[in-house]
Amino acid sequence: MTAARAFCQDVYALGASVSLGPFELDEAASLGAAFVAIDPWQRLGFEAERLQRFFASQDPSAARFAIRRDGQMAGFVCVNPTWLCGPYLHFLGVLPQFQGNGIGSAIVAWFVAEAQRAGDRNAWVCVSHFNSGARALYEANGFVQAATLQDLMQNGAAEILLRKVLFVQGNAAQPSEK
Numbered sequence: 145m146t147a148a149r150a151f152c153q154d155v156y157a158l159g160a161s162v163s164l165g166p167f168e169l170d171e172a173a174s175l176g177a178a179f180v181a182i183d184p185w186q187r188l189g190f191e192a193e194r195l196q197r198f199f200a201s202q203d204p205s206a207a208r209f210a211i212r213r214d215g216q217m218a219g220f221v222c223v224n225p226t227w228l229c230g231p232y233l234h235f236l237g238v239l240p241q242f243q244g245n246g247i248g249s250a251i252v253a254w255f256v257a258e259a260q261r262a263g264d265r266n267a268w269v270c271v272s273h274f275n276s277g278a279r280a281l282y283e284a285n286g287f288v289q290a291a292t293l294q295d296l297m298q299n300g301a302a303e304i305l306l307r308k309v310l311f312v313q314g315n316a317a318q319p320s321e322k
């Protein structure tokens with residue numbers, strides 16, 4: 145049986161009011177400015193131009209979406225679908241005025257569900273050591289620390305690599321090797 149391809153739709157509806165979909169270049173510019181003003185990017189010293197370039201870049205190997213709530217820009221998510229026997233959640237940011245309303249939880253649930261739909265064995269995400277809010281979100285969704293990556297983004301700042309195991313542990317026959 146061939147596994148379904150994950151993260152390949154142009155648009156995803158996550159419940160009644162939250163959707164993932166395409167975005168305009170001017171929206172990428174405003175996202176860059178908004179996200180450098182908050183942690184973790186502020187604390188890591190990102191410049192707006194760097195994030196704007198990231199949002200605006202065309203990377204055919206990545207799945208990149210604006211997050212909208214009731215049609216309004218609420219954040220950005222980027223997934224690398226085939227990272228390490230499963231996808232990597234490269235970027236997740238919910239704009240401050242939209243935080244605390246379940247959008248982050250909905251995105252993480254979507255990320256895991258897409259990986260499972262494709263028969264992936266793992267789902268991955270990285271979180272800065274000081275980002276206790278995001279870490280709580282991932283851990284509540286079954287992600288567990290896999291490694292500490294010292295000085296990855298900045299000297300003195302560790303990134304924590306978290307993994308969610310999607311296969312039945314101990315059963316070597318479970319899904320595909322990717």
Ligand SMILES: CC(C)(COP(=O)(O)OP(=O)(O)OC[C@H]1O[C@@H](n2cnc3c(N)ncnc32)[C@H](O)[C@@H]1OP(=O)(O)O)[C@@H](O)C(=O)NCCC(=O)NCCS
Nearest residue numbers: 236237238243244245246247248249270271277278280281
């Ligand atoms: C982390 C983030 C994506 C969560 O999105 P959100 O829409 O606010 O999340 P939710 O409303 O679904 O909250 C889910 C859980 O996240 C955790 N959480 C989120 N923000 C938190 C904070 N500031 N402090 C503590 N816990 C927090 C809580 O466990 C929360 O569950 P609870 O409401 O039952 O306590 C969002 O706050 C964000 O974009 N933050 C800035 C960027 C960032 O840290 N991105 C992740 C990089 S790895």
